[in-house]
Amino acid sequence: MKQRDVAIIGGGFAGLMAAIVCAKNGKKASVFLYGSGSFPLNSGLIDLLGYDEAHTWVKDPLAAIEQLPAEHPYHRIGKASIEEAADFFLKLMEEEGFPYCGSLHEQQSAVTPVGTLKPSCLVPSSMQAPDFTGKDVIVVGVKGLKDCYPEMIAANLADALKEASSIRTFEVMPEAVAERDLSILDAARWLEGDGATTVSRQLSAEDGANRVFIFPQILGVRGQRVFKKLQAAMKGKILETTAMPPSANGMRLRDVLMKAARRMGVEFFENAHVTGFSADGKRCLSIRVTGVHEKDYRAEKFILATGGFYSAGLISENPGEAYEPIFDLPVACEKDPEKWTAADIFDAQPFMKAGIRTDEMLRPVDEKGALVFENVHVIGRELAGCDFCREHSGNGVALASAYKAAQA
DSSP states (O other): OOEEEEEEEOOSHHHHHHHHHHHHTTOOEEEEESSSTTGGGOOOOBOSOOBOTTOOBOSSHHHHGGGSOTTSHHHHHOHHHHHHHHHHHHHHHHHTTOOEEEBTTBOEEEEOTTSOEEEESEEEGGGOOOOOTTOEEEEEEETTBTTOOHHHHHHHHHHHHTTSOEEEEEEEOOSSOOSSOBOHHHHHHHIIIIIHHHHHHHHGGGOOTTEEEEEOSOSOSSTTHHHHHHHHHOSSEEEEOOOSSSOHHHHHHHHHHHHHHHHTTOEEEETOEEEEEEEETTEEEEEEEESSSEEEEEEEEEEEOOOSGGGTSSBOSSTTOOBOTTTOOOOBOOOOGGGSSOSSTTSOOGGGGOBBOBOTTOOBBOTTSOBSOSSEEEOGGGBTTOOHHHHTOHHHHHHHHHHHHHHO
16 A cells, blocks of 8 residues: 555645645645535635734734633644745745735734725735825726625725725627626636637726725635736736635635646545544554545655644534534534524624634644644644634645645
């Protein structure tokens, strides 16, 4: 039976980043993925820490980590690994022609699809907002585009920016208007063809050095070619909002990471449903993949990147109960069914902090802190102690834990 250095279970952002770090370190890595991960739901922004425990916008995310509860995974990952992970990611994206901007010590203000502003540390060039002071902002809509409301974006953005900018809307008309409504991905693919030329031509009369053109997230589904083409054709700043699912930027990020990983020699097993494992004491020997045939795959190290409740990396059938389905790892969670959720949907939700507790090498431990497996590492949303949705830390935890586990 073939022996690989690292077997990574899960092909989302955390899993792909772990694979790339392993490959960069000269390890033979295999990724076992079932589906495309959560990329269609993933903003593609690297939110290290957007909000603190009081849900207040954090100014210096890296410094604010010190104030997080002791159970938070950032404390086990450590600041040094977090900084190294961010540097690794920024360099990788630059090398892959998909550059990101920002710093762990300050927030970028990303424009949302409803015109509010959200904090994030590292963002693609197409989503890095300028200083809006004194700018003439034009919110661009597309005729027939579903779930895009330029007037709402303009109104909410005007409220957020106060008197800093003038804001208006402009509707782009595709040359051949479809009989059906356009989805975000329809529009993104249109711009990858002749659409970018059509858009720049229709906006030319509105163009100027003091203008900012805010687009819905439709600037292509492959890298930043559409963004670069439009920006080269326009004097004004081209800016893209975040998106409700499906996320074109999440799909761009997946495309870039998959290509990079394959080029580095990472081996992929698609539609690989991992259902179990074999072990000798506290050392995992292999994982079992079920498909047309069952097969065992051996490795020196295993990285679990199957996500949380949304992707069935964790499963809960009753409030107050949760389990991990592959290694049967102990799940730390709120045990009282009455406290599993908060009555107010906008409050902190206790069930969101459910996950696997680990040591500083991100290896799973039980409720007494005893090591469960010496060569299994847990990363991403499966880690206990953080409510990624409320605090805006999902991709930050994913990136930092992936880097730490791959280096361990």
